[in-house]
Amino acid sequence: MEVINQGTERLFMDPDPDKIRAFFHGKSRKMTRKEMDLKDAVATFVHDGDYLCIGGFGANRTPVAACHEIVRQEKKHMGLAGHTATHDMQILSAGEVYDHIDVAYVVGLEARGLSTCSRKYLESGKVQVTEWTNYSLALRLKAAAMGVSFLPTRNMMGTDTFNHSAAKTIKCPFTEKKMVLLPALSPDVSIIHVHEADIYGNCRFKGISVADIELANASKRVIITTERLISTEEIKRDPSLTKIPFHLVDAVCEVPGGAYPGTMAYKYFSDEDHLKEWLIVEKDTEKFKQFLERNIFECSNHEEYIALNGGISKMRSLRAKELLLHKEK
């Protein structure tokens, strides 16, 4: 198959579908209890050097609690899918958890501005980078989920984004048109925050799915953090609502407010004051160190982190904001 053009950066994960199949061949399909403490889930399923992908979109339905726990447990040398990575990346950069990254969207927190911490870490030379796009990373996950080694697309062409990727351009044998082929990406571990899950890992969430369904299907191991546990009877009452089935999941952790200070659709809006605090305090290395001590290392779990930043009354006000109560006449 003649390759017309190809990116020159490193491909961090092997796209060979037979190797990915071999892993899934050995993965248990039994519907067994998987609920556990987030601390144990991260200790058991997240290893130094693993390639990690975080679910959600930026600071929306993002498993922030899990990102804190990964930093608390001082995981190192991980690979990261910088897939609309915003506040999650800011946290993982603070812990210097990863040293190679597939970039789609990084460093920024969208309209909120750039994260000094993420920026400095990427500029430090400690991190190996390969460039992609938001859709391209979603497609790479989809390829792994489909059990193939690549998927074709028509973006990235003619740009340095392509030149600094690990994609390849070929000619379609049906149309003679150029297509970019993206290699499959099967993360070692992914973490996804959902609204509801049962103890076996059957999950529901509302609102946009972003790339979480592709991610759950593509990942070798999946940790679920959920706003609340629900009964399997409720899951089976309406199987049309299930987004992630149990056999993909390795751990289910009940973490109310697990996406705080990000947004959880229909539950709570983002805590913009606290996110701004992050963006400001980052600029002062010493202050940031103390901030991290207080907000991550000295908290034993997310409940303490939320309590530290306003607790129940803060969550109530964020819920009111999410529900637009301030707009009601």
Place this chain on the structure above:
Amino acid sequence: MEVINQGTERLFMDPDPDKIRAFFHGKSRKMTRKEMDLKDAVATFVHDGDYLCIGGFGANRTPVAACHEIVRQEKKHMGLAGHTATHDMQILSAGEVYDHIDVAYVVGLEARGLSTCSRKYLESGKVQVTEWTNYSLALRLKAAAMGVSFLPTRNMMGTDTFNHSAAKTIKCPFTEKKMVLLPALSPDVSIIHVHEADIYGNCRFKGISVADIELANASKRVIITTERLISTEEIKRDPSLTKIPFHLVDAVCEVPGGAYPGTMAYKYFSDEDHLKEWLIVEKDTEKFKQFLERNIFECSNHEEYIALNGGISKMRSLRAKELLLHKEK
């Protein structure tokens, strides 16, 4: 791009994504009223020679009413996606509506047996055939939905199913493994039956989606038949439940019982007696002709067809069967 091997049958539809894009470029995106009588929808959007794809799976959530209407309007020389085509194909074969077909599953009605009418028509030499598989046809629709000319897969290899397809085998430039490439399929028109839709074409359905989401996205024109119309306010109350958005849809037709004599999950089970009647009467050409006169040509719509075969009391008993009331203590 070196082709190692390829199927020898005809590719009925052009997979060129720029031609498909050009069509969608001209399609209205306005949220305008689209509810109309099924008769008008078929007259307006289904043309002789069009390539047609029917939604649902066999006799499950299949737009049977629309198939009857197509036969009543004596459409001819159509292409057909024989995608788990069972009772729908039986009806369209009775009308000799199509003369070329992409085959995945045809002729049979699953556990119910083979349709003499479908079989005889395919054996008559009047129909040009290309072979695929259930998943392959779903992937061909997905390719069109993704705006690319092909998708890779690892089935069909080493078989006559491949030899009598229009697929091509290449080597993956990342892994050197063989992959089968399936050409995109963008039907001229598709018809999908759903539980609920608003007048603009925003649709909901429950249970398995089969390939209907890929189909709705891949098709140049989409006709929706719905068990009932609902308000747009209800659609917007929970956008997570929407399966097909308005801009894909050309016509919305309210047809209660539109999948009868097939199954509509949560609403009514299949009428096995009537489906058996079809399978038996088919065997006698003269009787079948009268049967079609009575059940299709002399009915002005699906309501009359249902009335002819038991009407409301029949639908009530099928609802009871669907809800497994016969199993309640």
Place this chain on the structure above:
Amino acid sequence: MTRYNAMELMITLAARELENGATVGVGTGAPCAAAMLAQKTTSPDLVILFEAGGFSPELPEMPISVGDSRTIYKAVMADSMANAMEYCARGFVDYTFLGGAQIDMYGNLNSTVIGDYVHPKVRLPGSGGANDFASFCWKTMVMTPQDSRRFVEKLDFRTTPGWLEGGNSREKSGLPLGTGPHKIITDMAVMDFEPESKRMRIISVSPGYDLEDVEKNCSFELLKLDKIQETIPPSDTELRILREEVDPYQYVIGR
């Protein structure tokens, strides 16, 4: 007169192949009955997948269609056909059961045409999901009556891949590594495939039949395991559960 009919025997033997905690992609009829029997006997944690999208239902009765409502009754998920097939493509599905009008010595199957392709004697359904399941699932099993018109020297059409031309031809074809035909279950015998040649091999014969019966009802030469066992017939418990709980209306076992 035996305590069971041919279909009851095949379903029971098939059910015994499905170990607890495995995943199986099934169609309607006998395969579904075998999976249900396995769940109610040795393998309560067997995960059943239907190609149309039904994932792990509590089947209240025998489905008529692989897409009907029974396949999502108390299921954990109602999914799409593509996703269901992609569980298989990714290596998540251990077993599948297939049938066909013809089977050859390498376990390749024909469900497309009898006779010439262009002018067929009989046009059959085609692949449906059979080619997909046989390509993607780890182990393919076939349940079919032992009959020399079914067990043929050469298929009229190779719809679904078995071991192709035998040896390492399947591996070379590009199909996922480690997949292929596992067991062939008939009313007269159970067969597997000799590891090197990948040719069909008799491993056990059903009570009431002998090797000669099996060979008489097969158009190609069958290999034989050194020690061919007598098939252990269905137990009273297996038959009771099959008849009372799995298929009380005899949709499948009645035939």
Place this chain on the structure above:
Amino acid sequence: MTRYNAMELMITLAARELENGATVGVGTGAPCAAAMLAQKTTSPDLVILFEAGGFSPELPEMPISVGDSRTIYKAVMADSMANAMEYCARGFVDYTFLGGAQIDMYGNLNSTVIGDYVHPKVRLPGSGGANDFASFCWKTMVMTPQDSRRFVEKLDFRTTPGWLEGGNSREKSGLPLGTGPHKIITDMAVMDFEPESKRMRIISVSPGYDLEDVEKNCSFELLKLDKIQETIPPSDTELRILREEVDPYQYVIGR
């Protein structure tokens, strides 16, 4: 002192480009404000798509993230990122608005690094969805302040495709046919691209500025339309709706 600031001008001009019944893929900030203003003025049937999956919402206020809850408020569908991008890939989306740290004479954009790629002076977010939108949507528009450090001779990194090297180079690249940069809207001018060379061309200049201002604030030579118009400034109605209904908290126009 004008009745409006630079941001209000650019948003108003951008909104006027969006005809009724068109589809637009937007991000947060100015692009979103422009789409909202268009809906409240000339284009009530404008369909807004967010890359994260929000489809045609009734935006109650300015979203902070393209994935936050506001993007699905009274939306017709909450979808996936892949599906949202595939609407674009299939040719369903007419317009998109992009920005960037650098833009060149062919409308190519840089949002990846300032300085050398391996040892960057500043590491920026990268493509995000920009490369996707610019590859797939029919017409790409850019809103950015007129500044010679932004309008550069050569990009440090070509993140997002414009007309590439001009002429028919975009067509030859393999990108979907008929797509490309459409309008560049700055505080000082509106530019399009000369049809043959695909080089940036001034078509109108904002009140209070002249050609020289525009050229002084651009590091490459700009082509000029024969008859360069004066940009029609925001009307009182446009400003009122923008200030009172679109961005009352001045998230965007306050800057």
